[in-house]
Amino acid sequence: MNALNAQWLIRSQSIVTLAAGMIYPYYLLFLKNAGNSYSKYGLAFAVFTVSSAAVSQWLAPRLDRHGVRMLAASSLGMAAVMLAFPWVMSYGLVLVLQLVMGICNAMQKMSERLLIADHTQHGSRGVVIGSFHFWTSAASGFAVILGGFLIDWLTIDALFYASALLYALSAWAVWRYGRHGAGRAAAAESQRAAHRQL
Amino acid sequence: MKKSIALLLLAALSLYVYVRNDVPDQDPYAITDYSRLHPVKVERVVKGQEERQLVAIVQEARQKGLTVSIAGQRHSQGGHTYYKDGIVVDMTSFNRILAVDPARKTVRVQAGATWKDVQDAVNPYGLAVKTKQSQNIFTVGGSISINAHGRDIRNGSLIKSVESFRLLTADGQIKQVSRTENADLFPLALGGYGLFGIILDVTLTLADDEMYRITSDRMSVGEYSAYFQNRVKSNPDIRLHLARISVAPDSFLTDMYAINYTVDRSIPLRGHDRLNEGERLVIPTKLMFNLNRSFDWGKNVFWDLQKRFFGTQQGTVISRNNAMRSESGFMEYREAGKNDLLQEYFIPPDELSAFVEDFKAVLRSESMNLLNITVRYVNRDEEAKLSYAREDMFALVCLFNVPLTEQGQTQMKQSVQRILDAVMKHRGTYYLPYAPYASLDQFRAMYPNYGVFFNKKDEYDPEHLFMNYFYENYRGE
Known part of the structure; x- marks a missing residue:
C-alpha cells in the first residue's frame, strides 16, 4: 500500500478542512455573540462533545462496514448545518445544530481514522499520515485567509453558504472515489490474502 | 515539491495579509470610533453598570486628573467618544x-x-x-x-x-x-x-404608531424643492419622507427620487404592527454596494436598481415603527486603510438647486468617491445651543469612501472645506458628529453660538473632566 491509494481520502478530506477551516474561527465569533455569557458559550460546546461521544458508541460496531458511507454522511450533515446557521434565531436551535455537528464530527473523525488505517500498512503509515496532515492543514490555512476576505466583501452568512458548498463537494468526492478506492483496497487485501495462502 | 510550493504560497499569502492590515486603523489595542480615524491608547474602557459606579468613576477621574469620555455605539466619527489616556465610559450596558x-x-x-x-x-x-x-x-x-x-x-x-x-x-x-x-x-x-x-x-x-402607505416619485434636483413644498409639506398625512440624489455618472447630481410615508387610516394597526427582525437580502445588497463603491459602472447599476426597487415598494404598507428601523448591514465596511465616512450639509430649501450646482463643481474637480446622498427635512429648531437648523433645512447626508492615510485625509480636508465654503454661501450649516474637516473659522461661522457653548462648558466643567476631540479641535484660542 502506498500514498496513492489514499489520495482520494486526502483530497476529499482537504476539501472538508477547507470548508471547516473557512468557517471555524468566524463560527466561534458567531457563537460567542449567540451566548450573552461565557457559560452559555461553554454549554454550546459541551453539547457538541456530548453528542459526539454518545453517538460514537452507536457508530463503533458499524464503522468497519460503513466507513465510507459515514464519511460521506458527515459531510452532507455538515453541509445541511451550514445552510441552516444563517436562519437560526434562537439559542435553542444553536444547541440543536451543535448536537448535529457533534454527530457529524464523530462520523468524520472515526471513519477518517478507519480509512487511513485501511489504506496504509503497519510499518509504512508515517508518509501517508504526514501527507494527510500536510494537505488538510494547508487547506485549512488557505481557507481561513479566504474566509476573512469573503466576510469583509460579503457577510458571514455568505461564508456559511460557501462552506456548505464545499462540504457538499467533499461528500460527492468521498462517494465517487471512496467506493472505488475502498473497492481497490479490498481487492488488494484479498490479493494479499491469496499470496499468503500460496 | 508540491508541498513546498503550497507552503510558500501560504506563507506569501499570510505576509500579504499582514502587510495589508498593518495600518493604524486596524490596531486592536487602540481606541477609535466608527471612522477608524485617529486611534489612540486610553487609560481604560469601563462598562457602565450602575449609577454609583458612574459617580465613583467621575470622582476617581477628578482625583487622579484623568479625563472622562462617554461612548455609546461610537458611530459619531470625529473623536467625540474617547480621548487619549482618559477613561472611556461605555454606556451600552x-x-x-x-x-x-x-x-x-x-x-x-x-x-x-x-x-x-x-x-x-x-x-x-x-x-x-x-x-x-x-x-x-x-x-x-x-x-x-x-x-x-x-x-x-x-x-x-x-x-x-x-x-x-x-x-x-x-x-x-x-x-x-x-x-x-x-x-x-x-x-x-x-x-x-x-x-x-x-x-x-x-x-x-x-x-x-400608525400605518403608512409608501409612495415614491422621481424628479430632478431642480424640481425637488417645489415638489417638497407643494406635494409633501402641504400634505399633513405625509409623516415620513426621504429622498435620494443620484451619484451615478450618467445622472450625476441631477436625478432624484423621493419616498413618502402617508398615513392610511383604512388599515388597522393591530395585525400589521409586528416588528421586523433581522435584515433581508444583505448578501446581494452588500455586493451591489461594493460595486457602487468600486466602479463607475457599479454606481450606474446601483442607482438603476434602487429606483427599480422603490418602484416595487409603491403602495406597500408599513407601520411607523417598522419604517423607522431601516437596514444597515449591507453598509458594513472594514477594508484596511479606507472607510466610508459621512458628511452632512443643511441647506435651506430655496437654495438647494443652486447649492447642488456648486457642490457638483467641487466634486468634479476634487475627484472624491461619493457613494450616496440621501435628503431629509428638518424643521427650524434653534433650541440646542449648537443648533444646525436655524431655519427649515434640507439635510444632505453624503457618504464618501475615503483613504485613511495622512495624505488622503489632508486631501479630503481640503476638498470638504471647499464644499463647506459653498454650504456657507447658500446659508447652510454642516453636522458636527462627523470627521472634523471643517476649519475653525468655518465652524464658528456656521455655529455662531460657539462662544456661549464653550464658555458654559468651562463654567460647568472648569477642570475639563469631560473631554473629547470635538472640544480639542473646535474650542480654539
Missing part, C-alpha cells in the same frame, strides 16, 4: 427600559438603550418614537447628545421629543434637567457631544 407610560405617551430609558430597545418596549402599546435616525442601532444617549434627526418631517430634531433627563455632572452631582429644572443645561447637554456630563436616563415623548 447601561440600557434598561425604566418605564413606559401609555397615558402620557412617554418612555423613560437608561442612556445606553438603543432605539431598537425603545421600539421593542413601546410597540406593544401602539406607540412609536417621534424622531430618530433612520436606523435603530444607536443609543438614545448618543442620539440626544448629537441632537439627531431623521425621516420624520413633523417633529423637528430630537431635542424636541426630550422631556427631561438626569445628568451626572463634573462635580459628581446628579441633576434633573428639563425645560423648567436646571433649564440652563438642557440646550447645552442636548447636542452637547458629551461635554457637560454623563446622561444617565432620559424621558422621551412618543407618537402613535
Whole structure:
C-alpha cells in the first residue's frame, strides 16, 4: 500500500478542512455573540462533545462496514448545518445544530481514522499520515485567509453558504472515489490474502 | 515539491495579509470610533453598570486628573467618544427600559438603550418614537447628545421629543434637567457631544404608531424643492419622507427620487404592527454596494436598481415603527486603510438647486468617491445651543469612501472645506458628529453660538473632566 491509494481520502478530506477551516474561527465569533455569557458559550460546546461521544458508541460496531458511507454522511450533515446557521434565531436551535455537528464530527473523525488505517500498512503509515496532515492543514490555512476576505466583501452568512458548498463537494468526492478506492483496497487485501495462502 | 510550493504560497499569502492590515486603523489595542480615524491608547474602557459606579468613576477621574469620555455605539466619527489616556465610559450596558407610560405617551430609558430597545418596549402599546435616525442601532444617549434627526418631517430634531433627563455632572452631582429644572443645561447637554456630563436616563415623548402607505416619485434636483413644498409639506398625512440624489455618472447630481410615508387610516394597526427582525437580502445588497463603491459602472447599476426597487415598494404598507428601523448591514465596511465616512450639509430649501450646482463643481474637480446622498427635512429648531437648523433645512447626508492615510485625509480636508465654503454661501450649516474637516473659522461661522457653548462648558466643567476631540479641535484660542 502506498500514498496513492489514499489520495482520494486526502483530497476529499482537504476539501472538508477547507470548508471547516473557512468557517471555524468566524463560527466561534458567531457563537460567542449567540451566548450573552461565557457559560452559555461553554454549554454550546459541551453539547457538541456530548453528542459526539454518545453517538460514537452507536457508530463503533458499524464503522468497519460503513466507513465510507459515514464519511460521506458527515459531510452532507455538515453541509445541511451550514445552510441552516444563517436562519437560526434562537439559542435553542444553536444547541440543536451543535448536537448535529457533534454527530457529524464523530462520523468524520472515526471513519477518517478507519480509512487511513485501511489504506496504509503497519510499518509504512508515517508518509501517508504526514501527507494527510500536510494537505488538510494547508487547506485549512488557505481557507481561513479566504474566509476573512469573503466576510469583509460579503457577510458571514455568505461564508456559511460557501462552506456548505464545499462540504457538499467533499461528500460527492468521498462517494465517487471512496467506493472505488475502498473497492481497490479490498481487492488488494484479498490479493494479499491469496499470496499468503500460496 | 508540491508541498513546498503550497507552503510558500501560504506563507506569501499570510505576509500579504499582514502587510495589508498593518495600518493604524486596524490596531486592536487602540481606541477609535466608527471612522477608524485617529486611534489612540486610553487609560481604560469601563462598562457602565450602575449609577454609583458612574459617580465613583467621575470622582476617581477628578482625583487622579484623568479625563472622562462617554461612548455609546461610537458611530459619531470625529473623536467625540474617547480621548487619549482618559477613561472611556461605555454606556451600552447601561440600557434598561425604566418605564413606559401609555397615558402620557412617554418612555423613560437608561442612556445606553438603543432605539431598537425603545421600539421593542413601546410597540406593544401602539406607540412609536417621534424622531430618530433612520436606523435603530444607536443609543438614545448618543442620539440626544448629537441632537439627531431623521425621516420624520413633523417633529423637528430630537431635542424636541426630550422631556427631561438626569445628568451626572463634573462635580459628581446628579441633576434633573428639563425645560423648567436646571433649564440652563438642557440646550447645552442636548447636542452637547458629551461635554457637560454623563446622561444617565432620559424621558422621551412618543407618537402613535400608525400605518403608512409608501409612495415614491422621481424628479430632478431642480424640481425637488417645489415638489417638497407643494406635494409633501402641504400634505399633513405625509409623516415620513426621504429622498435620494443620484451619484451615478450618467445622472450625476441631477436625478432624484423621493419616498413618502402617508398615513392610511383604512388599515388597522393591530395585525400589521409586528416588528421586523433581522435584515433581508444583505448578501446581494452588500455586493451591489461594493460595486457602487468600486466602479463607475457599479454606481450606474446601483442607482438603476434602487429606483427599480422603490418602484416595487409603491403602495406597500408599513407601520411607523417598522419604517423607522431601516437596514444597515449591507453598509458594513472594514477594508484596511479606507472607510466610508459621512458628511452632512443643511441647506435651506430655496437654495438647494443652486447649492447642488456648486457642490457638483467641487466634486468634479476634487475627484472624491461619493457613494450616496440621501435628503431629509428638518424643521427650524434653534433650541440646542449648537443648533444646525436655524431655519427649515434640507439635510444632505453624503457618504464618501475615503483613504485613511495622512495624505488622503489632508486631501479630503481640503476638498470638504471647499464644499463647506459653498454650504456657507447658500446659508447652510454642516453636522458636527462627523470627521472634523471643517476649519475653525468655518465652524464658528456656521455655529455662531460657539462662544456661549464653550464658555458654559468651562463654567460647568472648569477642570475639563469631560473631554473629547470635538472640544480639542473646535474650542480654539
